[in-house]
Amino acid sequence: MSPEVVLPIIIPLFAGALTLAFWRSTFYQRWISLFATFALLGAGVWLLESTREAGFVVMQMGGWAAPFGITIVADLLSAIMIVLTGIIGVAIAIYSMADTPDKHQKFGYFPLMHLLLAGVSGSFLAGDIFNLFVWFEVMLLASFALLTLGGERSQMEGAIKYVTLNLFSSAIFLSAIGLLYGMVGTLNMADIGDKLSQVEHTGMVNVLAMMFLISFGIKAAAFPLFFWLPASYHTPLVGVSALFAGLLTKVGVYALYRIFTLIFIGDTEFTHTILLWIAVLTMLTGVLGAAAQFEFRRILSFHIVSQIGYMLLGLALFTPLAIIGGVFYIMHHIIVKTNLFLISGVVYRLLGSYDLKKLGGVYKHRPGLAILFLVPALSLAGLPPLSGFFAKFLVIRAGLEVEAWVATAIALLVGLLTLYSMIKIWAEVFWKKLPEGIDDSRLTGKKTDKQLWVMLIPVVGLTVCTLYIGLNGEPIYQLASEAADQLLNPAGYIEAVLGERP
Amino acid sequence: MESLMAYVIGILFAAAIYMMLRRSIVKLVIGLIILSNAANLLIFAVSGMTRGAPPLIPEGAAAPLGIIADPLPQALILTAIVIAFGVLAFAVVLIHRAYEVVGNDDLDQMKDTDT
Numbered sequence: 001m002s003p004e005v006v007l008p009i010i011i012p013l014f015a016g017a018l019t020l021a022f023w024r025s026t027f028y029q030r031w032i033s034l035f036a037t038f039a040l041l042g043a044g045v046w047l048l049e050s051t052r053e054a055g056f057v058v059m060q061m062g063g064w065a066a067p068f069g070i071t072i073v074a075d076l077l078s079a080i081m082i083v084l085t086g087i088i089g090v091a092i093a094i095y096s097m098a099d100t101p102d103k104h105q106k107f108g109y110f111p112l113m114h115l116l117l118a119g120v121s122g123s124f125l126a127g128d129i130f131n132l133f134v135w136f137e138v139m140l141l142a143s144f145a146l147l148t149l150g151g152e153r154s155q156m157e158g159a160i161k162y163v164t165l166n167l168f169s170s171a172i173f174l175s176a177i178g179l180l181y182g183m184v185g186t187l188n189m190a191d192i193g194d195k196l197s198q199v200e201h202t203g204m205v206n207v208l209a210m211m212f213l214i215s216f217g218i219k220a221a222a223f224p225l226f227f228w229l230p231a232s233y234h235t236p237l238v239g240v241s242a243l244f245a246g247l248l249t250k251v252g253v254y255a256l257y258r259i260f261t262l263i264f265i266g267d268t269e270f271t272h273t274i275l276l277w278i279a280v281l282t283m284l285t286g287v288l289g290a291a292a293q294f295e296f297r298r299i300l301s302f303h304i305v306s307q308i309g310y311m312l313l314g315l316a317l318f319t320p321l322a323i324i325g326g327v328f329y330i331m332h333h334i335i336v337k338t339n340l341f342l343i344s345g346v347v348y349r350l351l352g353s354y355d356l357k358k359l360g361g362v363y364k365h366r367p368g369l370a371i372l373f374l375v376p377a378l379s380l381a382g383l384p385p386l387s388g389f390f391a392k393f394l395v396i397r398a399g400l401e402v403e404a405w406v407a408t409a410i411a412l413l414v415g416l417l418t419l420y421s422m423i424k425i426w427a428e429v430f431w432k433k434l435p436e437g438i439d440d441s442r443l444t445g446k447k448t449d450k451q452l453w454v455m456l457i458p459v460v461g462l463t464v465c466t467l468y469i470g471l472n473g474e475p476i477y478q479l480a481s482e483a484a485d486q487l488l489n490p491a492g493y494i495e496a497v498l499g500e501r502p
Numbered sequence: 503m504e505s506l507m508a509y510v511i512g513i514l515f516a517a518a519i520y521m522m523l524r525r526s527i528v529k530l531v532i533g534l535i536i537l538s539n540a541a542n543l544l545i546f547a548v549s550g551m552t553r554g555a556p557p558l559i560p561e562g563a564a565a566p567l568g569i570i571a572d573p574l575p576q577a578l579i580l581t582a583i584v585i586a587f588g589v590l591a592f593a594v595v596l597i598h599r600a601y602e603v604v605g606n607d608d609l610d611q612m613k614d615t616d617t
Contacts, residue, residue, distance in 0.1 A: 130578055156600040174545070
């Protein structure tokens, strides 16, 4: 028995039910949320400890032996993702205590948040491909509701695109599962990986690989199907945006990492070359889209797309160093991106706008906040010694080693353009003078805002995490390299799930 | 039977995509409904269609005798139907709200958040 592998699913589900029970009292809902997310983080750390010790933690639901029952399995990558989910959960729970309007809290903001976290954790731990689909849907449904909570026009418009593309992707995912089952007769991912090597029709396997690639590519916001993301991520509350930005697309990336290291590895010449070009185009279109924007959250949304490209590049190069870089990149990105969204929310609280043209003068009155922005922003652009530098360094070095010159050159160029975007935000929001006619009473401190410091706690915490990853790179690198090692040797995963084979 | 199903599923997918590409949001949702049904039928068809052979194990035997219908795809379809039902119920409410807020059912009028 190893309860730590199911705790990350049970805790948010239970917390979701508990907050529902306290529907009328937003006070209890907030504190339950805080405790539950801390518990989730604790469970994640516990899981990480046991996976580092044992390699894999496997649990067969209901005692049915794999591949017949549903398997919950954690390897190091899953455990890392769960820890990150916990960190983001805690950050959002604290931030939401201060910055969630009553109207949202009364309509189930906190229960939905926990449901979303349960869906995300479930996706990371599912060892069965249909189970993965179900957790995806749990996560999606919660995200639909969170996205539309508030019911403003822009939210409705964004939500229609978000819902349509995600449902389309789910339908492709479901069809692909059906076809895969028709071919190998099993749903357990380890068993599929084991059996697929014996299938003769490689053409059909590649078709399936492409179906999964499209489906997860939509969810990960990869080129060319990312348009739902910049159309919707800037519409809901900042807390919701930050939660989505940190976790949702990364579930798609995680699923791609899982299936393209475990299942579809027979014809990497074909599949991973396509992945490589998708990665390159994702990086480039994302960063160019951001360069054209002049709104805080829209710029950040486009940068999510461009950063997804780096993670996919790590997977596509498919060398040990590249996978290490990819895993490192995911760890760095989740923390930094959520942090930047939260800072955009703090600035909105101070000046009442996301439009760069209507912002300014923050550095003059709040230099501390400006520094808090600068750390994740420069980290995103990949300046040493911050976390983004090491992440980019690993991926680009892996690119140079396999002589993928074009991809590496574009990765470097995108880093430069990212810096351009971040400097644009810095210059417009923090450095330039505040334009005439903007109410600056909150910024200068004439009007006191008692809850502002609560919003700054998660920002400071996540900045410390970024600095920790950057300044203490060696242990994190070690962790990423152990995770990559497991990903590149799927035999270990298969053996852990299915047991010893003759 | 299988080839007939293949055609039906193909037509359903085509119809779904066509409906989703229309400008009206009502037709968009109809497209999504047809799409989820097409995916469910696809699972049913590819996992092998067996007529009149329930997966029952006769008394005293350890495994079923002869060819049986595979119960797992049916369980998958049932789960997928329930999920699709919930999600589509949400989508219907969403388009209703969108229609109320925007005052129009034309997708071309909903481009404010695009870039």
